[in-house]
Amino acid sequence: MKTIRVVFILLFCLVISANGFVSLDIVKSAGDNNNEVSKLIATANKIGYTRWVEFLLSSMPNADLVNLKADDFISYLEALDKNLKRVPWRDRINDNLFYYYILPHRVSQEPLENFTSLYADTLFSLIKNTKNMREAALKINSWAFTQMEYKPTSRWDQSAVVTINRGFGRCEEMAILTIKALRTVCIPARMVYTPWWPFTNSNHAWVEVWADGRWYALGGAELADLDNAWFSVPSKRAAIIKSIVYGRMKDGAEPIYKRDKDFTVINSTPNYTxxxxxxxxxxxxxxxxxxxxxxxxxxxxxxxxxxxxxxxxxxxxxxxxxxxxxxxxxxxxxxxxxxxxxxxxxxxxxxxxxxxxxREFPDTSFWLYTRRIKKMKSKNSTYKPNRDSLKLLQHQHFCTINIVDSTLIETLTEKDKKLVRIFYNAKAKGKSFIKFYRKLSNNEKEIFIDYFNSLPPKDIVSSDTTGLLKELKAVDRSHKLIKEGIPDSVVKENLLSDRILFEHFAYWRYFIQQRYLSLKKRNIRETVDTVFLEVKNNIGENKEKGYFGPEKNPEDVCRTKTGTKVERYILIVGILRSIGIPAKIKWDYNGFLYWNSGWKEKSFDKKTEKEKEVYLSLKFDSDGRDITKKQRYYYDYGITRFGEYPDMLDVPIDTTDGRRIISLDDKPAYCITGWRNGYGDTYLRIKKVKASLDTTDVLIETGIPEKIRPGDLLVREYKGFDAKDYRIKDNELKTGNVLIIVFDTETEASKSTLTKARKTINNFPGKVFFFGFTENKQNAESFLKKIGISYSKVFIVSKEIYRTRWRMRNLPSIIYLKDGKCIFWVEGLFLHLSRLIEDFS
CATH class of the missing domain: 2.60.40.1120 (Carboxypeptidase-like, regulatory domain)
Incomplete structure (x- = not known):
């Protein structure tokens, strides 16, 4: 013990002498990875990167400290340094821009990666002959477009390399890729986001790039000019817009929303509205x-x-x-x-x-009105990308990473379907997985299939074959340790899977199994109590994680011997899964559940387990109609608690027999529903609900509120729709139900709005006319087909027609006619379109 203490003191002295700043907390936070941190510091000091490493380590999240490799970080810094010395705008980058918007190795909560050293030369070759930072930024953004497309994914962030290997990502992942690419060629960039839109469901993240002495908005991996993206109008309607910065900034020209020891949040709202x-x-x-x-x-x-x-x-x-x-x-x-x-x-x-x-929060209802945007002038853009050429490059990239055709699944056996699905979701990693799979024994192949079918697609493409065989053997051992009689679905989701919550994904099971297998006792209850006390007594608790970096996985928590409350639960769940007991994090993240002839709960905040659950059964009524079967949690209703702030609960729901029965505790909660008009204004209804042992229905009133003001459903006065050029007769528009949809194939607003409403559009009880703003009919048809919308005919429309003749300002623009009368007319990002159609059809 004395020897270990001496070695640690010497190690700490080495770290201090290398740069004179690194605190003991940083070394301790790295856990048993402190030798890599020390190596990074020593090497940086030797080759002249001391200040850079000082800055990065001072704000580095624990998940990075425990996983970083000194050699990878040095190669990252060398690649960045190489490009900094050869870009023509290097003299225009001051220390503030460099340290906060170029040097940081991460953008958000994505896993640690070494994107810059992999792509430094490739990206520099694209911009080496550009005239200025603005032109270079657009070049880089065009390259990002060729590597991916927008598609919703799981809520935890994937890395930029995984986005390329997968070929798609959601808005934040588009921003992560673009920002890392921009920083690689030493163009200052940062992520900007609005936490929640006030006029429609969802939120958005995008890129800001520094050029010509100011920040410009840029749709990451979208073909649009600076300050000319599709979200220009939505951002003017936002409640607040924030920019996240790595490290603690001093006061500057921009208003600071929040300043933490590891990150700074800038209030960027004045830049947009x-x-x-x-x-x-x-x-x-x-x-x-x-x-x-x-x-x-x-x-x-x-x-x-x-x-x-x-x-x-x-x-x-x-x-x-x-x-x-x-x-x-x-x-x-x-x-x-x-x-x-x-x-x-x-x-x-x-x-x-x-x-x-x-006092009690009362049952209440009220309107929240959103901002109306008057007509905006179109910006004259000199940015004219060769869309056909870029789309061809994008298509070629997709062909490269999609080694398996998903349509093959329809012709295969159930086992082969599972295997093809794995290789399809692996995308660019598929070839290495196939090569690995062929070398396995028959039993190992079965484990391979079961394991990867338990993982979300995002984790499959994030996986590697390094260490995989060892992990599969640990998974097999976990499976052999389980008690008989556990449902297969419980085993698949809560024992075989290495995904627990939103933590950094890695193969942790072998490590945890080796470390904690001895904690398994004669029965499940005794084992759980032993594991619980082991973590409670030996893993310290951190109050909060901070903004940057993912949560730590079980191995990370074990190696650092510290974690947030949720990370300690993640370790407990990981240990239990590794020794054959299905487990998961509780819906409110304040405890964990384990399987013992049913789900049992345990928490650091409770001395005894909760043996009985209480339930809440909801019945929904809209203007006298029972619409319970149509109601979807999160989209149509939610259960919220009012504590430090309003907090929507992630509750388990049983929808058997069309009912909505929610497992809850006995604390008061509130059911919230909202109805949006054509502008996105919301009529909120808040009703107190309380769970009990029985399942008596609680009636929730929804539907169209009585007090709708004239024009609430029309973004402007409807004066008819002149479509004679398209051989659409007036009589066709004046008879029955008619839906007119004008969309832009290039914007996320059109794609997201129509994707969310595709089922309702496909089942619309009437005629649907599609008009695509694009270069040719094939693009419009491909756009609709890709998002799953059925169509009989698609027309091409010019900007001159839809703006001048039809008086449409933002796309998509959707008009609903009933016997010639305009029921509603909505425009722009409108993710609750299906609800509005269903209310009036």
């Missing part, structure tokens, strides 16, 4: 209340979603810089709460007072 400085005062018995949690919230996905959260100062006030949209302002401290609906106005400054007290 008119703002109001909103001062919120909190009072109790007419006296100011310090340290009250104040959240500003918008309606999104069936709940009130916080887009800002701060604590009041000694005078009971807090300030937010927000856009011109209504907000639900909520204050909470020590079980006291209060709220106020803030109505936006043209004021540059406004004040709202929230009175807090201890």
């Amino acid at each position: 008119e703002i109001t400085e909103l001062f919120v005062g909190v009072r109790k018995n007419n006296q100011p209340v310090e340290s009250t949690s104040v959240s500003i919230n918008v309606y999104n996905y069936s709940s009130l979603r916080p887009v800002g959260l701060k604590k009041t100062d000694k005078d009971g006030f807090v300030k937010f810089i927000v856009g011109k949209t209504d907000l639900f302002v909520y204050g909470f401290k020590d079980s006291l709460w209060g709220y106020k609906v803030w109505r936006s106005s043209e004021k540059l400054q406004d004040t709202v007072i929230v009175n807090i007290s201890k």
Whole structure:
């Protein structure tokens, strides 16, 4: 023990002497990877990267510290240094731009990777002859377009390399790839996002790039000019827009929303829209209340979603810089709460007072109105990409990574279907997986199939064959240790899978099994108690993770001997799975569940297990019609608790027999539903619900509110639709139900809106006319086919026709006619289109 202590002291002294700054906390956070951290520091000091490494380590997330390899980091720094010395704009990059917007090795919560050293030369070759940073940024963005397309994925971030290998990603992953590519050629870039849109469901993330002395908005991997992306209009309607920066920044020209020791959040709202400085005062018995949690919230996905959260100062006030949209302002401290609906106005400054007290949250309903955007002038862009050429390159990339045709599945046996599905989801990794699979024994092949079929597709393409055989053998051992009689679905999802929550994915099972197999006892209850105490007594708890980096996986937590509360639960679940007990994280992340003739719960916050569950059964009524079978959690309704802020619960739901029976605890909760009009204004209904031992239905009123103002469903006055050029007769538009859809094949707004509503559009009880703004009919048909929309005929429309003749401003533009009368006309990103169609059809 004395020898170990001496070695550690010497190691720490080595780290300190290398640069004079690294704290003991950083070394401790690396756990048993501290030798790699020390090697990185020593090497950086030797070759002249000391300041760079100082900056990166000072804000590095624990998941990176425990997984970094010194040689990989040095190669990253060398590649960046090489490009910095050869780009023509190097003299225009000051220290602030370099350290905060070029040097950081990560953008968000994506896994650790070495993108820059892999692509430094490739990307430099694209921009070496460009005239300026602006032209270079567009070149890089075009390259990113050829590597991927937009497609929704699981909620945890994938790396830039995985996005390339997979060929698609959601908006944040598009931004991660583009930003890393821009930084690789030393163009300052950062991710910008709006946490939740106020006018439709969902949110969005994009890129800001520095050129010509200011920040420009850029749709990552989208073919549009700077400051001319599809979200230009939506961003003007946002409640708040934020930029995330690696490290703790000092005050500068931009307003700081939040400053942490490891990251900084900039309030970028003034870059996109008119703002109001909103001062919120909190009072109790007419006296100011310090340290009250104040959240500003918008309606999104069936709940009130916080887009800002701060604590009041000694005078009971807090300030937010927000856009011109209504907000639900909520204050909470020590079980006291209060709220106020803030109505936006043209004021540059406004004040709202929230009175807090201890009382029940009442059943209530109210409108939240969103900002209307007047006609915007089109920007004249000189950016004219060769779309056909870039799409051809994109197609060639997709052909390269898609080594398996998914249509083959229809002709195969069940076993072969599973195998083909694995290789299809592996994308660019498929060839190495096939080669690995062929060398396995028959028993190992069965384990391979079962293991990879238990993983989400994103984890399959993130996997590698290095260490895989060892992991498969550990999975097999876990399976052999399980008790008989456990349902196959429970085993697949909660024992075979190495995915537990949103943690850094890696092969952790062999390591954990070797370390903790001895904890297995005679029965499940005794084993769980032993594992629980082992983690509780030997793994320290960190209060919070910070913004950057993923959560740690079981091996990471074990190696660092610390973790957040959730990460400690992840370790417990990992140990239990490795020794043959199905387990998962509880729906509220405040405990874990394990299988013992049914799911049992355990938590650090509880001394005894909860033996009985209580239930909540909901029945939904819309204007006298029972619509319960149609209601989807998250999309149509949600269960929310009002604590420090409104928090939507991720609850388990039984939809057997068309009912909506929710497993909950006995604490009060609230069912929230919302109805949006044509502008995205929301009529909220909040009703208190309480779970009980029986399943008596609680009636929830939904549907169209009585007080709809004239014009709420029409973005502008409907004066008819002139489609004679397309041989569509007036009578066709004036008889029965008619849906007119005008879309842009190149924008995420059109793609997302129509993708979300494809089932409703395909089942529409009437005629549907499609008009595509694109270069040729084939593009329009391919667009609709790819997102799964059936069509009989598609027309091509020019910007001149849809803007001048049809008076449409933003695409998609959707008009619903019933016997010639316009029922609704909506435009732009509108992710609740299916609900609106169903309400009126």
